[in-house]
Amino acid sequence: MTLIRLYNTRTRKKEDFKPLDPDNVRMYVCGPTVYDRAHLGNARPVVVFDVLYRLLRHVYGPDHVTYARNFTDVDDKINARAAESGRSIGDITAETTQWFLDDMGALGALEPDEMPRATQYIPQMVAMIEDLIAKGHAYAKEGHVLFRVRSYKDYGKLSGRSVDDMIAGARVEVAPFKEDPMDFVLWKPSTEDQPGWDSPWGRGRPGWHIECSAMAYELLGESFDIHGGGNDLMFPHHENEIAQSCCAHPEGGFAQVWMHNEMLQVEGKKMSKSLGNFFTVHDLLEQGVQGEVIRFVFLSTHYRKPMDWTAEKAEQARQTLIEFQKIARGHTPSSPPDWFVSLLADDLNTSLALSALRDVAEAGDPAQFVAAANLLGLLLPETGYWWKEELLDTVFVAGSQSQWNHVPLVRSAAKKWQELRANKQYEEADRLRNQLEEAGVEVRAVAAGVSAYMGISLDPAKLEALK
Numbered sequence: 495m496t497l498i499r500l501y502n503t504r505t506r507k508k509e510d511f512k513p514l515d516p517d518n519v520r521m522y523v524c525g526p527t528v529y530d531r532a533h534l535g536n537a538r539p540v541v542v543f544d545v546l547y548r549l550l551r552h553v554y555g556p557d558h559v560t561y562a563r564n565f566t567d568v569d570d571k572i573n574a575r576a577a578e579s580g581r582s583i584g585d586i587t588a589e590t591t592q593w594f595l596d597d598m599g600a601l602g603a604l605e606p607d608e609m610p611r612a613t614q615y616i617p618q619m620v621a622m623i624e625d626l627i628a629k630g631h632a633y634a635k636e637g638h639v640l641f642r643v644r645s646y647k648d649y650g651k652l653s654g655r656s657v658d659d660m661i662a663g664a665r666v667e668v669a670p671f672k673e674d675p676m677d678f679v680l681w682k683p684s685t686e687d688q689p690g691w692d693s694p695w696g697r698g699r700p701g702w703h704i705e706c707s708a709m710a711y712e713l714l715g716e717s718f719d720i721h722g723g724g725n726d727l728m729f730p731h732h733e734n735e736i737a738q739s740c741c742a743h744p745e746g747g748f749a750q751v752w753m754h755n756e757m758l759q760v761e762g763k764k765m766s767k768s769l770g771n772f773f774t775v776h777d778l779l780e781q782g783v784q785g786e787v788i789r790f791v792f793l794s795t796h797y798r799k800p801m802d803w804t805a806e807k808a809e810q811a812r813q814t815l816i817e818f819q820k821i822a823r824g825h826t827p828s829s830p831p832d833w834f835v836s837l838l839a840d841d842l843n844t845s846l847a848l849s850a851l852r853d854v855a856e857a858g859d860p861a862q863f864v865a866a867a868n869l870l871g872l873l874l875p876e877t878g879y880w881w882k883e884e885l886l887d888t889v890f891v892a893g894s895q896s897q898w899n900h901v902p903l904v905r906s907a908a909k910k911w912q913e914l915r916a917n918k919q920y921e922e923a924d925r926l927r928n929q930l931e932e933a934g935v936e937v938r939a940v941a942a943g944v945s946a947y948m949g950i951s952l953d954p955a956k957l958e959a960l961k
């Protein structure tokens with residue numbers, strides 16, 4: 495059996511992965527709060543943990559892995575969205591949940607075995623909160639229930655910080671109902687017009703952190719193997735999950751291995767909704783960027799490194815995938831070579847695995863090659879057919895990150911130039927080349943086809959006029 499090694503945030507080491515029960519390897523990943531389309535950053539953990547899920551299924555057998563990823567469908571951001579749009583909360587969360595599944599499906603992500611909605615686990619959350627109060631780790635005041643952070647001595651271990659350091663660095667809310675500013679909310683009261691459930695503390699709703707603890711316990715038990723999410727969730731969300739779960743179930747160990755993906759960045763900053771520096775997966779798909787291309791770009795950087803999205807990376811991924819798809823054509827997968835699996839199993843070294851795919855191809859067994867690509871979620875029957883129309887498309891577009899949204903237009907213009915030349919309509923071809931040059935795009939014939947370069951003087955208006 496292939497040995498999987500994973501970097502564990504908790505111990506800050508790469509460790510041999512030994513599941514608690516090889517017959518049921520269990521993984522929990524924090525899912526989205528459903529009020530808006532997923533941005534490209536949100537897709538990174540989905541793709542990273544999808545590759546891990548595929549690897550675990552390969553090594554332990556598809557029926558021996560349980561993957562749970564939640565939907566947070568109760569949250570003040572959802573309430574705000576409902577209020578401003580005049581739509582019901584249920585409509586918004588149902589629609590956004592389906593968008594998320596569709597968009598992630600387009601990236602070739604398998605659906606987790608369990609996709610719990612927070613609102614379906616309120617009784618379990620209430621029970622866990624009651625238990626925490628009974629054990630002295632939480633207290634009720636003014637309709638709120640708070641977790642008593644100083645009652646859990648290991649608080650901060652995951653991120654390796656002391657409680658006092660964390661208070662200094664975090665925006666902790668001081669409130670009259672808190673014993674200590676560090677204490678966090680497990681339950682809060684709801685007004686008439688806010689969603690709420692009856693509880694021993696009055697009508698209210700759960701805090702975000704308790705949702706994951708309660709759902710993970712319900713679906714995976716008091717101890718399970720892997721807990722994943724973006725590294726922006728390490729503190730406070732994951733510290734709080736650990737505190738709640740370990741105090742409610744001291745006999746269990748909660749998650750053995752903690753894994754965190756680094757951020758997708760835009761000019762050095764995390765892509766996020768609050769910063770407003772985002773574009774959605776749906777935007778990219780609409781612009782004709784294949785989901786498989788997006789996945790390929792993600793996999794080309796190790797999950798523990800920050801990365802950018804650039805038009806150039808996408809264009810290169812596209813070219814490589816077309817090449818791969820030509821090799822794969824007509825072959826059904828057998829199984830990936832063991833050495834390839836071992837490469838990937840070294841803390842999900844997807845970037846190395848991607849380059850090793852070429853070696854698998856060169857070894858001359860296309861069925862093995864398809865299987866190896868499938869392990870990365872590439873060349874799948876469900877996402878891997880776009881090449882049929884694209885096979886003859888050898889236009890290569892490059893430019894800076896801020897110009898990515900002009901790629902489809904530049905590509906179609908460059909393609910037109912290529913066609914004109916192929917038809918020996920040189921005068922028209924030259925005219926188009928000059929117009930492109932005026933718009934800041936340089937087209938050139940290269941061995942593999944045509945290259946189009948978007949320069950810094952790119953003029954979107956002139957480009958649009960060429961349509």
Ligand SMILES: Nc1ncnc2c1ncn2[C@@H]1O[C@H](COP(=O)(O)OP(=O)(O)OP(=O)(O)O)[C@@H](O)[C@H]1O
Binds near residue numbers: 536768
């Ligand atoms: N730029 C990013 N790169 C990688 N993962 C991200 C990025 N932004 C968010 N995530 C991950 O996406 C999931 C959902 O995050 P969340 O809904 O908080 O998005 P967000 O854009 O950070 O929102 P906000 O700005 O409102 O906090 C989490 O697992 C989080 O770690």
Ligand SMILES: [Zn+2]
Binds near residue numbers: 523
């Ligand atoms: Zn969580």
